[in-house]
Amino acid sequence: MKVLVALKRVADPDNANKVKIAAGGAAVDTTGLEWKPNPFDEYALEAALRLTENGKAPKQRLGEVVVVTLGPKEVEQTLRAALATGADRAIRVDVTDDQLDGRLVAKALQAIVAAEKPDVVLMGKQAVDGDSNQVGQRLAELLDWPMATFAATIKEEDGALLVGREVDGGVLTLRVKLPALVTVDLRIVAPHSVFSKVTEAGFKYNDGVRFAPLPAIMAAKKKPLDVKTLAELVPGAALTTRYLKFERPAQRAAGVKVKDVSELVEKLANVAKVI
Amino acid sequence: MANVLVVAELSEDGKLKKSTLSAIAFARQALPTVGGTLAIVVLGASTATATAELASYGAAKIIAVEDPSLAQYTAEHYAPSVAAAAQGVSLVVATATSFGKDLLPRVAARLDAAYAGDCSGVSAEGGKLVYKRPMFAGNASGFCTLDTPVQVATVRQSEFTPAEPSGGSSPVEKVAKAAVGAAAARVQFVGLEAVKSARPELTEAKVVVSGGRALKEKFFEVMEPLADAVGAAIGASRAAVDAGYAPGDFQVGQTGKIVAPQLYVAVGISGAIQHIAGMKSSKVIVAINKDPEAPIFQIADYGLVADLFQAVPALTAELKKRHG
Numbered sequence: 098m099k100v101l102v103a104l105k106r107v108a109d110p111d112n113a114n115k116v117k118i119a120a121g122g123a124a125v126d127t128t129g130l131e132w133k134p135n136p137f138d139e140y141a142l143e144a145a146l147r148l149t150e151n152g153k154a155p156k157q158r159l160g161e162v163v164v165v166t167l168g169p170k171e172v173e174q175t176l177r178a179a180l181a182t183g184a185d186r187a188i189r190v191d192v193t194d195d196q197l198d199g200r201l202v203a204k205a206l207q208a209i210v211a212a213e214k215p216d217v218v219l220m221g222k223q224a225v226d227g228d229s230n231q232v233g234q235r236l237a238e239l240l241d242w243p244m245a246t247f248a249a250t251i252k253e254e255d256g257a258l259l260v261g262r263e264v265d266g267g268v269l270t271l272r273v274k275l276p277a278l279v280t281v282d283l284r285i286v287a288p289h290s291v292f293s294k295v296t297e298a299g300f301k302y303n304d305g306v307r308f309a310p311l312p313a314i315m316a317a318k319k320k321p322l323d324v325k326t327l328a329e330l331v332p333g334a335a336l337t338t339r340y341l342k343f344e345r346p347a348q349r350a351a352g353v354k355v356k357d358v359s360e361l362v363e364k365l366a367n368v369a370k371v372i
Numbered sequence: 373m374a375n376v377l378v379v380a381e382l383s384e385d386g387k388l389k390k391s392t393l394s395a396i397a398f399a400r401q402a403l404p405t406v407g408g409t410l411a412i413v414v415l416g417a418s419t420a421t422a423t424a425e426l427a428s429y430g431a432a433k434i435i436a437v438e439d440p441s442l443a444q445y446t447a448e449h450y451a452p453s454v455a456a457a458a459q460g461v462s463l464v465v466a467t468a469t470s471f472g473k474d475l476l477p478r479v480a481a482r483l484d485a486a487y488a489g490d491c492s493g494v495s496a497e498g499g500k501l502v503y504k505r506p507m508f509a510g511n512a513s514g515f516c517t518l519d520t521p522v523q524v525a526t527v528r529q530s531e532f533t534p535a536e537p538s539g540g541s542s543p544v545e546k547v548a549k550a551a552v553g554a555a556a557a558r559v560q561f562v563g564l565e566a567v568k569s570a571r572p573e574l575t576e577a578k579v580v581v582s583g584g585r586a587l588k589e590k591f592f593e594v595m596e597p598l599a600d601a602v603g604a605a606i607g608a609s610r611a612a613v614d615a616g617y618a619p620g621d622f623q624v625g626q627t628g629k630i631v632a633p634q635l636y637v638a639v640g641i642s643g644a645i646q647h648i649a650g651m652k653s654s655k656v657i658v659a660i661n662k663d664p665e666a667p668i669f670q671i672a673d674y675g676l677v678a679d680l681f682q683a684v685p686a687l688t689a690e691l692k693k694r695h696g
Contacts, residue, residue, distance in 0.1 A: 108508070110509065110645070110646070111644075111645065112645075113508045113509040113511045113645050113646075114509075114511050114645050116508050116511050116512055118512060125507070125508065125512050125514075137627070198486065199477075199486075199487060200480075200481075200484075200485075200486055200487070200520075203481060222627070223627060225508075225509065225626065225627070225646075226507065226508055227507055227514075228489070228490065228505075228506065228507050228508070228509070228626065228627075229487075229489045229490075229505075230473050230477070230489050230490070231477035231480070231487050231489055232477075233477075234447065234474065234475075234476075234477035234478040234481070235477050235478065235480065235481035235487075236481075237447075237478065237555070238451065238477075238478045238479075238481035238482050238555075239481055240555075241553040241554050241555045242555050242558070243448055243555045243556075243558040243559035244447065244448070244478070244555075244559075245559075246473075246474050247470065247474070249620055259562065261565075262470075263470070263620045263621060264470040264471075264564075264621070265469050265470045265471070265573075265575070265621060265629070266564065266566045266567060266621065267564060267565045267566040267567045267619075267621055268564070268565045268620070268621075269561075269563070269564045269565075270561075270562035270563050270564075270565070271446070271559055271560065271561060271562060272559070272560040272562050273558060273559050273560075274558035274559075277558070282620070282627075283610065283613075283614065283620075283627070284613070284614075284620055287616075304614075336519075337486040337518060337519040337520045338486045338487075338488070338516055338517075338518055338519075339516060339517050339519065340514050340515065340516045341497070341502065341515050341516065341517060342514075342515050343507075343512050343513065343514050343515070344512070344513045344515070345511075345512065345513075346506070346510060346511070346512070346513050349652055349657070349670075349671040351669060351670045351671065351672065351675075352657075352672055352673035352674055352675065353673075353674060353675070354669070354674075354675045354676070354677065355674050355675065355676050357676070357678075358676070358678075358683055358686040358687045358690055359690065361658065361674055361676050361687065362687065362690045362691065362694070364674055365635070365656070365658070365674070366694065369635075369656045369673065369674075371579075371634050371635040371655065371656050372602065372635065372691065372694065
C-alpha cells in the first residue's frame with residue numbers, strides 16, 4: 098500500500114494564547130513561537146506508518162509512505178522529522194504561506210496525487226492555526242474519491258478501509274474502497290486504533306505518536322526530498338480567501354474564588370441567577 | 373450576487389435538526405448584502421416532516437431531494453445534489469456540525485468556491501460579505517472575504533441564536549437526486565454507534581458540566597449525578613477523552629464541540645488553551661479544581677479550590693435540594 102500524508106507546520110499550538118495581533122490588525126504575529134507539526138497531521142503520519150507495517154517490526158515498511166508539505170525552505174525540517182519516524186520520501190511545494198488558501202492547497206495536492214498515485218491520502222482533520230477544516234474534503238471531491246473524515250479508527254481490508262468516524266452523536270463507520278482519503282481525529286493514535294492487514298488482532302501500540310531514534314534522524318537526511326513549485330502544480334494560482342484584518346477576541350476576566358460549595362450555590366442562585 | 377441556500381440537517385428519523393436554525397439565522401444576516409431570496413435544501417429518504425418544519429422560516433422555496441440512497445448521510449451522495457441546488461445561488465450555508473463540516477467543503481470544491489469554516493459572525497463591507505472566523509484556538513478572530521462567484525460557509529452554532537419562524541408557508545419543490553460521481557459507489561455506510569442519552573445535546577444544553585482527567589475511572593460516577601441534578605449535558609476535556617475516561621463525542625474544545633451554555637461547570641479541568649476555545653463563550657463559568665494555579669481559574673466567574681471528589685457530591689446534593 099502506498100500512502101501519501103499531507104503535513105503542515107503550525108505555530109506552537111500549546112502556546113496559541115501567545116499569538117499577537119500586529120498593529121492595525123493586519124496580521125497574526127507568531128514571533129517567538131516555535132514551529133511544530135500540526136498535531137493532527139502528526140497523527141495522520143502515525144496512522145500511515147501503522148497501515149504499512151505489522152506493528153511488531155516497525156522498521157520494516159510494507160508499502161511506501163510519502164510525505165508532502167507546502168511552504169518555504171525551512172518547512173523541510175518538518176519533512177525531515179517525518180522521514181526520521183519512518184516515511185520513505187518527501188515532497189515540498191515551494192511557496193510562502195501568504196500565497197496559499199485551502200482551495201489552492203487542495204488543488205496543489207490534487208496534482209501531487211495525480212503524479213504519485215497513492216492508494217490512500219491521509220491528513221489531519223484540520224490545521225490548528227487556521228482551524229479551517231476543509232482541505233481533505235476538497236481534495237477528495239477534486240479526485241472524485243470516497244472520503245472518511247474525523248477518523249478515530251482505521252482497519253485495512255482487501256481493497257478497502259473500514260473507518261470509524263467521530264461524529265456529533267457517536268461513532269459512524271464507513272467502508273471506503275481504495276483509493277480513498279481519510280482525515281484523522283485525535284483518537285487515531287490510541288493503542289488499538291489502526292490495523293493493517295498484517296497487524297495481529299489484539300496488537301497494542303504505544304499510545305500517541307512514535308519518536309525517531311537518533312540514528313534514524315541521521316539517516317533521514319539522506320532520504321529523497323523533491324521540491325516542486327506551486328506554479329507547476331496549479332498554473333495561474335490565485336488566492337480567493339483574503340483576510341482583511343485580525344482582532345483579539347474579548348478576554349474574559351477572572352471572577353471570584355468562593356470558599357465552599359454553599360457559597361458557590363448561593364452565588365449561582367442569587368448573583369448569577371443561573372440555577 | 374444574489375440568493376442564499378441553506379443546507380438543512382436531518383436526524384436519523386427524518387426530523388429537522390435544531391442546529392439548522394443557526395444556519396438560517398446566519399443566512400438572514402447575510403441576505404441584505406447578497407440580495408435575492410433564501411432557499412433551503414433538504415435531503416433524505418423522506419423529507420416531508422422536515423420540509424413541514426421548515427415551511428415558516430421565510431424561504432422563497434424549499435428544495436426537497438428524496439432518494440433511498442440519501443437515507444444515511446454520505447458526502448459523496450449528498451454533495452452533487454447540494455451543488456445542483458446551488459445553481460443561481462451566491463452563498464451556500466450550513467451549520468458547522470460534523471455533518472456541515474464534512475459536507476460543505478466538498479460542495480465548495482465541486483463549485484470551485486472559496487470556503488469560510490465555522491464562522492462566528494458575518495458583516496458587510498463595500499457590498500461584500502465579511503466572514504468572522506475564530507482561529508488559533510480562539511486566540512484570534514480573522515475577518516475574511518471570499519472572491520469566488522459562489523461562496524460557501526459553515527456557521528458556529530453557539531454564536532447564532534436559532535432563527536425564529538417568520539410566518540408564511542414556503543412552497544416545496546421536489547427535485548430528483550443529481551448524478552453522483554465515481555466516489556459514491558465506493559463508499560458504504562456500515563453503521564452508527566449512537567450514544568443514547570436522555571440528557572440534552574451538548575451543543576444545545578442550557579447547563580453543561582464537564583469533567584477532566586482528574587476524575588479518572590470515576591468520571592461517570594461523579595459527573596452523572598451532578599448532570600442529573602440540574603438537567604445538564606456532560607462534556608469532557610480532551611485529556612479525559614484521551615485517557616479513555618469519557619467517549620470522544622463528549623469532548624469540548626477547539627477541535628471537539630463548541631458550547632456556550634448559560635452555565636458551564638468545569639470539574640477537574642486545568643484549562644488548556646484548546647479546551648477554553650470550546651467553552652469561553654459560556655455565560656457563567658464555574659471551575660472546581662484542587663490546584664489554585666490552574667489556568668481555568670483565570671476565566672472562571674466562580675472558582676472553588678477543592679478536592680472534586682468531595683466538592684462535586686456536595687454540590688450535587690445542594691442542587692438536588694434546590695430542584696426538589
